[in-house]
Amino acid sequence: MPEIPLVPAHWRFPAHPTSVRQARQAVAATLPRALHPHLGDDLGLLTSELVTNAIRHGARSEDENLIELVLWPADGHYWLAVSDPGTGNPVLTHPPADSEHGRGLLLVDTLATTWTVRPRPVRGTSVIAGFSFRRGG
Template sequence: MPEIPLVPAHWRFPAHPTSARHARHAVTASLPRALRPHLGDDIGLLTSELVTNAIRHGACREEEEVIELVLWPADGHYWLAVSDPGTGTPTLTHPDANSESGRGLLLVDSLATAWTVRPRPTRGTSVIAGLPFRRGG
């Protein structure tokens, strides 16, 4: 009989700056207790960066828009998808030392085993990133 996969965790948060903190706590708390010492800090930082980027660059502040998160385990990783209603494509940049922003995807790139940007079927964009169950191995 095949192993039945876990149901992915799913959240929706308003496109508001305080949502990054709430999303970070929700995602970290959803990890199994045994994995929190290994993944908690990294997945919290990954969540904060992706949600902050989605709010800043993918949502229209004049509308009541939401940021969606999905977290699921597969293939030895926890995968996090952060989706926003925007149509832009996040790109990795290398800001100079004096820049005050622009380093979010550099953090994502250094933390995640793999990450990508995908258009959503109806409207918006998703950034998907994976962290291995055990860091460094």
């Protein structure tokens, strides 16, 4: 009989700066304690970065300003998807050294094992990042 997977953790936050901290805390509270030394800092940093980007670039009008997060384990990875209602397509850039913005996807590319940007089935965009972990802690 196949192993039954865990139900993914799912949250919705308003497109407001206070949601960045709330999202980071929700992800940290959900990650098994044994994985905190391996994934906690990287997953927290990328949660903050991706939620910030979703708020800045993906939220459009008052009735569409929800940022969604999904966190789930599968295939030796923890997967984080951050989605927003925007239609833009995030692109990896290499900003000049003196630039104060534009490094979010560079962080994702450096810290995640793999990542992608996908359109959502109805409306919006998701950035999905996978973080490998060692089974058993």
